[in-house]
Amino acid sequence: MIQNHTPSVGKRGGARIAVVGAGIAGLTVALSLSRAGIRCEVFEQTKNLREVGAGVQLAPNATRLLHRLGLARSLSPVAVRPSAVEMRSWDDSRLLGRTELGDACEELYGAPYYTVHRADLHQALLSSIDDNILHIGRRCVGVEELPEGARLRFEDGSTYEADVVIGADGIHSVVRDALAMDEPRFSGQSIYRGLVPGEQLPFLLEDPKVRLWFGPEQHCVCYPVSAGRWISVGATAPAGDWSVESWTAEGRVEDLVETYQGWNEEVLSVLKALGSVGRWALHDRDPLTRWSTRRIAVVGDAAHPMLPFQAQGANQAIEDAVVLTACLRGIRPDDIPAALARYEQVRRPRTDELQRLSRANSRTFHLSDGEGQRERDLALAGTQNLRKQDWLYGFDAEAALLGE
Ligand SMILES: Cc1cc2nc3c(=O)[nH]c(=O)nc-3n(C[C@H](O)[C@H](O)[C@H](O)COP(=O)(O)OP(=O)(O)OC[C@H]3O[C@@H](n4cnc5c(N)ncnc54)[C@H](O)[C@@H]3O)c2cc1C
Incomplete structure (x- = not known):
């Protein structure tokens, strides 16, 4: 005491x-x-301290802090700097909207946008602290x-x-x-997560991006991690009676592919390349x-x-x-x-x-196809101005506190 x-x-x-x-x-x-x-x-x-096989997107609001904590050297070689976030439609993969990242983001906010394998981030953090403070x-x-x-x-x-x-x-x-x-509040949604070796999906590596496809009741997101060795894939699906909430619960690739029947070939080629998937029932809580x-x-x-x-x-x-x-x-x-x-x-x-x-x-x-979806697509159309993200990516949590 x-x-x-x-x-x-x-x-x-x-x-x-x-x-x-x-x-x-x-x-x-x-x-x-x-x-x-x-x-x-x-x-x-x-x-057994280790993170799951999945990716995580780290925006400049966090990477500037991680770099300040000394992690630039360990993260930068394993992170991927996506050139953009692209949103596409579920049926024909037409481009709905795009936000430039890459150099434009780094210049604007003074810190990069990264996509990272969770295990790489976890390892970078672990190796920067004293072993003897950790009690497993x-x-x-x-x-x-x-x-x-x-x-x-x-x-x-x-x-x-x-x-x-x-x-x-x-x-x-x-x-x-x-x-x-x-x-916790159950959202009614579940997410399948998995990794595909980058070499199996070379079209996702040529110009690394965060790619999202929106469709009725579900969406799919993928991006490269671990310097392009892996593609991290996340695909939501209505949870039905799936209520397990664990990073280690396994789902079935066949079920996932079945849920995405009728979606465009790009999405299906990504999902079919998955060897195994975790499945997680999504929860949050009220503030x-x-x-x-x-x-x-x-x-x-x-x-x-x-x-x-x-x-x-x-x-x-x-x-x-x-x-x-x-x-x-x-x-x-x-x-x-x-x-x-x-x-x-x-x-x-x-x-x-x-x-x-x-x-x-x-x-x-x-959104299902219809008026709401058309309004959404109209709002997304074209290249989104990155400056709309100033409040989120431009925020320096430490400086804001010290400048109170
Ligand atoms: C599918 C999915 C995708 C996501 N993608 C992103 C993304 O791209 N970008 C982003 O910023 N966020 C993302 N998130 C959110 C992000 O993963 C979480 O916000 C983040 O991992 C939370 O970290 P945490 O350390 O607070 O909690 P956790 O990761 O849950 O860690 C809690 C730790 O506490 C330990 N623990 C739990 N209970 C006890 C106990 N009783 N005693 C001792 N130890 C205990 C656990 O074993 C664990 O090690 C995503 C989440 C999901 C589900």
Whole structure:
């Protein structure tokens, strides 16, 4: 617990910070704190720490922070810089709309747009933090607020008392239970995910892009990752009675291809090239009305799980980590409650909006042919001005906080 003589959070003998979960959010918190000279302990339920075989899009709002944390050298050789996002129609693959990325994006925002294999990102984060702060095989089953801290309870019967507990334990967060009584909301959609060796789909590598095809009740997205060695594919489908929500649950490629019968040949060639697929029932939650108590706060999906239709969940987790660190840096232990309140106040409006937009896109991406679809296509037509993304990609979470 807090020692009276300690000058600031995280110094030797100072306040103890516990992070629950070693996903993208938890590891970025650990890295960001360590760059600020603040030690934390990370408790992760799994013994086998690795990310799933799938891709993730990282926009400049997150890559500028990752680069600042020192990850440019490890990410840049494995990431792909797509030249554009292209949206196409399900039946004839006609171009509906396009947003320029690549150099234009990097020049405008001073940071690249990346498509990355999750395992590459996870590895880059893991290899940048001290091994000895990571405690694997420690499943948290409860958290209790104390007058000047919080106590974690683990499945193995052990406990850990900290001055601050950061819940980075995903959509089913145990730490979030200390803040709210809500439950995940089932979207009615599922997503098939998989990877195809890049050499099998050379037409997707010539000019790497994020390609989306919109159609009735479902959409498909693909992009290269791992310097083009793999194509990451995500294809939604109505969930029917599929309710499993796990990165490791397997689906059947035959079912996926069947669901996309009648779609254009490009989409079908991508789906048929998949050797195996995971299938995931998509959930989110309503925005939380509070993210922190005096000694407990949540980050990433534990705070704001969103449908993946803005490709911003991980990006926002990275913003959370950096802002939380900036709020905790250099403060006295007595000031922890105010620091957590400031973190929450700064972050919530932005992630509330992204949760809302992600839900709205689940309608827009899946319109049946008809008036609504025609209106959508009209709005998308031509090249979208990248500047429309200023509020999202141009945002520097750290600078915004420091400039308050
Ligand atoms: C299909 C799909 C595509 C997506 N695409 C994108 C994209 O392109 N761009 C983007 O920004 N976002 C994307 N997202 C969202 C992104 O994946 C998530 O927002 C992000 O992974 C959240 O990271 P996290 O660390 O908060 O949670 P998680 O990744 O869920 O990590 C939580 C960690 O906590 C551990 N844990 C859980 N419970 C406990 C416990 N009780 N005790 C100890 N440890 C525990 C878990 O084992 C895990 O390691 C996508 C999501 C999906 C489903």
